[in-house]
Amino acid sequence: MIQEYIEERRLKGISEKTLELEEAYISLFLSFVEGQYEKSLELYEIRSSDVTRFLDEQSENNSDHTIIRKISVLRNWFDYLWRMNKIPIDYMAKFKYHRVLDPGKSTIDFSYQQLLEGKEKVLRSDISLNAKVVFLLIMRGIRVRDIRSFTLDWMGEEEGVTTLIFNGGMEREFHVIFTEPEEIIILSDAKIQAIFRGVPYLVSTRIVGEGAYTQFTENAMHTALSRLQEVLGLPVTAEKVRKSYLSYLINEKGYTIDDLVHHLGFRWETAAGVKKSIIES
Known part of the structure; x- marks a missing residue:
């Protein structure tokens, strides 16, 4: 047709x-x-x-x-x-899309290099552990929905290496590997925090009016991103960080479509569309 x-x-x-x-x-x-x-x-x-x-x-x-x-x-x-x-x-x-769209909206207001330069400042700041975990994961291109739903079962720890395994269902499974000591410590602390709170999620939030915790909410994610904006002095959102990361991989690291499929779990068609969009932007 x-x-x-x-x-x-x-x-x-x-x-x-x-x-x-x-x-x-x-x-x-x-x-x-x-x-x-x-x-x-x-x-x-x-x-x-x-x-x-x-x-x-x-x-x-x-x-x-x-x-x-x-x-x-x-x-x-x-x-x-x-x-x-x-x-x-x-x-x-x-049909009416649920989000207000701005045809003049800029895709990226900062470079990935700026985020890398601000990384140490974020990890050593006094913002919440959740916010630091969110920062580490969006810096690797992980979607908000996957961050919120990620559970400890998919976290692997060996000496000097922490691996998070993601599988969004529609995309292929892929591994995100952390080897820097500061990153590993933060992820380990997040795991301990989850166990202490009695939840399976790597990041969680307190249920209003109760002492229990639950899956990270959209409001909690908004708060975490707001704190990251304050520390970095950049208008970061999960979407913009992800785009800057993809731009970095394609333009600076020379990632091919197959590389995006392997390292980020994209379907081939999705990876092709992403690369075309980045190159044309």
């Missing part, structure tokens, strides 16, 4: 460059859905929630301007499917 859609758009005079981009976005979306359900779905089985999850993932590596463009492409694609009687309802006609 993609080729038929592209041909219809071509007959309307859409440029080949735009058509190439639209085909890539639609293929990326369908690949995401297939990876999410671990099987191919009929087009009529795809739901608006799948679009939302796709955009949430894409938002971690793309500017708001690009997300807006992807929504537009998917809206045109689903309109075509509806007109061709391939889907019973065109939910994209009234």
Whole structure:
């Protein structure tokens, strides 16, 4: 169906460059859905929630301007499917993304090198242990949702090496290895803190009005990031740090698509899209 859609758009005079981009976005979306359900779905089985999850993932590596463009492409694609009687309802006609998007938003306000230079200041500051763990993990490109859900079962410790194993379900399993003494001490302290608090999570937060602890909340993450902003003097967010890390790996370290797949657990299609986005930004 993609080729038929592209041909219809071509007959309307859409440029080949735009058509190439639209085909890539639609293929990326369908690949995401297939990876999410671990099987191919009929087009009529795809739901608006799948679009939302796709955009949430894409938002971690793309500017708001690009997300807006992807929504537009998917809206045109689903309109075509509806007109061709391939889907019973065109939910994209009234689709509204849950996050306010700013087409003029800058993707990165600082370099990864600035973060590296501020690392010692963060690790030796008086901010919370949770905030320091968050800093170490977003510096390695770990998503917020994976930080919040990470449990001690996936943490390995050997002499001089601490390994965290991540598996987001839709992506491949990958290992994040820490060898610097200060980093290892912080992660070890976080493990001890979790055991003391009686929770399986590497980072946790107190339940309001109770003495018990639970999974790190979005508010707790916001507080941790705010403290990191104060220490670093930079407008850091998890998304921007992740983008700066990916830019560093691709532009400074020369990471290939295969390297991103191996070291960050991306699907190949995701890695290709990330590299293209970084190079074009």
